Amino acid sequence: MSAEILNARRLLCPLPVIRTQDKVKTLQIGDVLTVECTDPGVIQDIPAWCRINGHKVLETRTDNGEYIIVLEVGDQEAVREWKPAFPQ
Amino acid sequence: MSQKRKAVALISGGLDSMLASRAVMEQGIHVEGINFFTGFCVEGHTHAIRNKETDKPKRNNALWVAEQLGIKLHIIDIIEEYKQVLLNPRHGYGANMNPCLDCKIFMVNKARQWMMEQGFDFIITGEVIGQRPMSQRKQTMPIIAAESGADDLLLRPLCARNLPLTLPEREGWVDRDRLFDFSGRSRKPQMELAKQYGFADYAQPAGGCCFLTDESYSKKLVDLWQARGERDYDLDDVMLLKVGRHIRPRPHFKLIVAREDGEARFMSGYKKDFISMNCASHRGPLVLIDGKADEDDLLLAGRILARYGQGREVEQVEVTIRDRQGVERNIVVTPLPADQLPEDWFV
Numbered sequence: 001m002s003a004e005i006l007n008a009r010r011l012l013c014p015l016p017v018i019r020t021q022d023k024v025k026t027l028q029i030g031d032v033l034t035v036e037c038t039d040p041g042v043i044q045d046i047p048a049w050c051r052i053n054g055h056k057v058l059e060t061r062t063d064n065g066e067y068i069i070v071l072e073v074g075d076q077e078a079v080r081e082w083k084p085a086f087p088q
Numbered sequence: 089m090s091q092k093r094k095a096v097a098l099i100s101g102g103l104d105s106m107l108a109s110r111a112v113m114e115q116g117i118h119v120e121g122i123n124f125f126t127g128f129c130v131e132g133h134t135h136a137i138r139n140k141e142t143d144k145p146k147r148n149n150a151l152w153v154a155e156q157l158g159i160k161l162h163i164i165d166i167i168e169e170y171k172q173v174l175l176n177p178r179h180g181y182g183a184n185m186n187p188c189l190d191c192k193i194f195m196v197n198k199a200r201q202w203m204m205e206q207g208f209d210f211i212i213t214g215e216v217i218g219q220r221p222m223s224q225r226k227q228t229m230p231i232i233a234a235e236s237g238a239d240d241l242l243l244r245p246l247c248a249r250n251l252p253l254t255l256p257e258r259e260g261w262v263d264r265d266r267l268f269d270f271s272g273r274s275r276k277p278q279m280e281l282a283k284q285y286g287f288a289d290y291a292q293p294a295g296g297c298c299f300l301t302d303e304s305y306s307k308k309l310v311d312l313w314q315a316r317g318e319r320d321y322d323l324d325d326v327m328l329l330k331v332g333r334h335i336r337p338r339p340h341f342k343l344i345v346a347r348e349d350g351e352a353r354f355m356s357g358y359k360k361d362f363i364s365m366n367c368a369s370h371r372g373p374l375v376l377i378d379g380k381a382d383e384d385d386l387l388l389a390g391r392i393l394a395r396y397g398q399g400r401e402v403e404q405v406e407v408t409i410r411d412r413q414g415v416e417r418n419i420v421v422t423p424l425p426a427d428q429l430p431e432d433w434f435v
Contacts (some may be wrong), residue, residue, distance in 0.1 A: 010357040012327060014125055014148050018165045041148070048151040049214065065353075083203055 003032045009066065013041040017049050020071075024055065027073045032058065037067045045070070093261045094118040095243070096203050097150050097212040098195060099161060101149025103290040104214030104246060107281050109157055111245040112212055115262045119212065121151040121161040122202055124195050126170040127326040149291040156221055156287065158191055166198065167323055175199070175319050179231075184306035186298060189219065189228055195375070196236035208239045209257045215249045215273040216278075226250075246270045246278070289371045299330065311435045314341060315379065324361065328376070331355060334435040335392060341379030342435065343389050345396055365393050368404035368418055373399020387421060396424035 006023050008016035016037045025031060043045045047057045054074035061068050099121035113119050141144045154161035173194045177187030199211050202236035215224050229251060233242045239257045249269035257264040272278045299305040313319045328344060331351045352374040360391035362376040366377040375393045386409055394405035400423045411414045
């Protein structure tokens with residue numbers, strides 16, 4: 001298991017999400033990624049992206065005007081075995 | 089048991105692509121979303137830079153839609169590739185600098201490439217015939233399908249019954265009778281369908297989802313190209329055109345004046361890339377200087393800056409000039425009177 005840091009400062013959403021998405025593709029299940037951002041929108045967007053893609057948000061915090069999100073990489077293929085959110 | 093078919097849906101974050109995806113999911117198709125970021129996308133967060141609009145939800149609508157649908161969303165950065173679409177659109181521009189038809193062709197083509205790489209079967213869009221004056225017309229639907237290379241793999245569930253059969257319909261992967269025949273600019277059928285699906289909350293961007301459809305933004309972009317003598321841009325240009333008041337007193341430089349604290353915070357991130365200025369003796373906005381400004385230009389910029397600060401009525405205002413290395417010096421200026429700030433300096 002590795003722990004990595006992604007600098008997404010000065011980027012406006014959705015770029016921090018895109019950078020997170022691209023970084024996560026290079027990581028393994030269980031790895032931890034800390035994303036450091038300046039756009040407050042990430043507090044909503046990165047957790048939303050994590051929820052729909054099967055990753056776990058471990059922590060969100062603000063630190064001296066910055067927004068830090070810590071996530072644990074989940075099993076992305078398992079999410080593809082999708083169950084609809086409504087009856088068919 | 090028949091193979092479960094998979095479709096990739098272009099998700100803009102608006103209602104139409106949400107409904108189109110849901111209509112196909114209702115037929116047992118596995119759907120994943122794709123969303124392209126050109127840099128010009130109108131997002132809640134861009135507006136959220138400005139404090140006064142923070143009452144709006146700070147959410148990315150494409151992600152939100154994907155979550156409502158329960159599908160994965162792949163957000164693709166196409167900023168660099170998109171330059172060719174914007175700079176050389178084969179089908180021309182709309183009312184402003186919006187190359188809508190070329191943009192749609194480009195995005196459907198990118199979705200087609202993604203579909204092939206990922207082993208998906210067809211593409212969905214939320215297009216409706218007659219919904220948009222440039223890209224969503226009866227005549228442009230086949231152009232998009234043909235020039236994107238998607239051909240009959242492109243399904244528009246909301247108006248499919250007004251269009252020729254596509255492969256997913258011919259093969260029976262989806263039942264054409266359970267698709268729709270919407271057309272025209274009315275939003276009533278979509279709102280009715282949203283109600284039927286139980287979607288109570290959805291984004292309805294009044295001016296579309298792209299800054300290039302905005303007259304003011306397009307003017308600033310053209311001004312940037314004229315000032316630089318070339319039609320080119322990078323992401324920082326695109327972002328900075330979204331914020332501040334842009335004032336060009338001379339052809340070779342302009343001021344970007346923060347309109348409030350949110351913009352000032354955002355623009356502060358660019359202090360290493362631009363000469364920046366602010367009022368030292370009074371409250372006032374942050375200003376970035378874009379271009380090559382000599383001492384006289386900086387003096388004029390200082391006077392304009394002072395005009396937007398709380399010292400606008402006083403004789404003298406002290407202004408701090410900061411170079412890209414962060415070295416500061418102060419000058420004293422007389423705020424520029426309103427009648428000496430011509431309308432045509434405002435971009």
